[in-house]
Amino acid sequence: MTARPHIVVLGGGFGGLEATFYLRYRLGDRVALTLVSNRDYFLFKPNTIYVPFGEDPEDFKVPLSGAVKRKNIEFIQHTATSIDPHGRKVQLTGREIGYDYLVVATGADMRPGEIPGLAEHAVTVWTPAEMLRLGQAFQKLVEDARAGASRKLLFLIPPNNRCSGPLYEMCLMSDTWLRRHGVRDRIDITWTTYEDSFIQAFGPRLDTVVAGEFEERGIHGFKGFVATAIEAGVARYQNGQAREFDVLAAFPPYIAEQNYGALESDDRGFIKVDPDSRRVSGQSAIFAVGDAADFPIKQAFLALLQGDAAGEHIAAEITGVRPKLKFEPMSMCVMEELNRATFAQVPLSYTGDPMKPVQVAGDHPEDYRVGVSPLWRLGKKVLGIYAPWRFGRGEPFHAGFAWEAMDLGLKVMSKLMAS
Ligand SMILES: Cc1cc2nc3c(=O)[nH]c(=O)nc-3n(C[C@H](O)[C@H](O)[C@H](O)COP(=O)(O)OP(=O)(O)OC[C@H]3O[C@@H](n4cnc5c(N)ncnc54)[C@H](O)[C@@H]3O)c2cc1C
Known part of the structure; x- marks a missing residue:
């Protein structure tokens, strides 16, 4: 180890920036x-x-140049392709760099090809470009409906999708948006998921909330529908059912964005880590956080917590003290519906079942909080300002006075508007 340890972080998303x-x-x-x-x-x-509802994707990008300059962080814009743990080196396209500690946070990717026909017939939600395509599909639905046609909009979550929440948001938002355009009565909306409860990762209370939303909005919702094949205009399921569509919006199965052969990984390329510290299995100086690592649910809030845990364990080792925190999987999110939003704070524990990998942890039931209110849309807006502001300044999400104020605000809102 050099006198001034050199820490390299791969990935400029939630997990990587939080750790850095x-x-x-x-x-x-x-x-x-x-x-x-x-x-x-x-x-x-x-x-x-x-x-898809008209916002410009450019508005959600924060340049990294200001933050890295301000915090004296070397920034290398390159793709990492492999890691040599013995030589403590990372291979980038065209060059190699050494490290004393390494944090891998290169995120996830989609593999729509796992379901025959999905890539050809679905509009998927992952990148801003795909979101723009979905927006065009929604616009076409409105035009067709205004011309007097009836249309079918189908949403689909297949097994091995690791973050179903955003597609639930799109489904509920599209209902509100189509009503605002005065065409909802001409567009049938159907929801199908492999999950055995709606937003399974968020536990039974979210299932009840979503079922209520679907009922009130006239959305046909089906659980336990495992997609097996998509043909032009028809989705087929393992239970023998089929659903027709004019527009199919799907959130495909997840895989790791980058495979690192030298690191122990599961069959999807997600890096195996120690649950508390995020230290990679069998490695002393490599950590993996966020979507790239093996926690079965992939979420920004969880990526931030993992980034903190890895950062804290590296800091503790360098300073020779005990780490002050570990990764405690507590999911927090606000599900947008355009006319209101649902807040959920969910402590999670592992089940070991690949079809239902996490459950609501039973030891702190008071931490499981859910609330539905138009005011939660404000909470979503504040989070959308706070995180880019912190990262734009080179500050972690979860630290300092700003986070204490934010945390207090969330606690007050949660006390008043969730139970
Ligand atoms: C539409 C949508 C809505 C979502 N909404 C929510 C929400 O409301 N709440 C929530 O908690 N989560 C949400 N999520 C999930 C959340 O965005 C992810 O879990 C989160 O982005 C994961 O953070 P990460 O840092 O692990 O990966 P990412 O944010 O994907 O960052 C990965 C980074 O690594 C870089 N990278 C990739 N490969 C390489 C390479 N080989 N070399 C160098 N750099 C590389 C990428 O450019 C990127 O900067 C949503 C996801 C989507 C798609």
């Missing part, structure tokens, strides 16, 4: 920091749900 800025916040100039990312901006993905 947390390390600078905790250790100051005691360490040299290098951030490697194939994009020179941070994308606030959660707000790309607004793109």
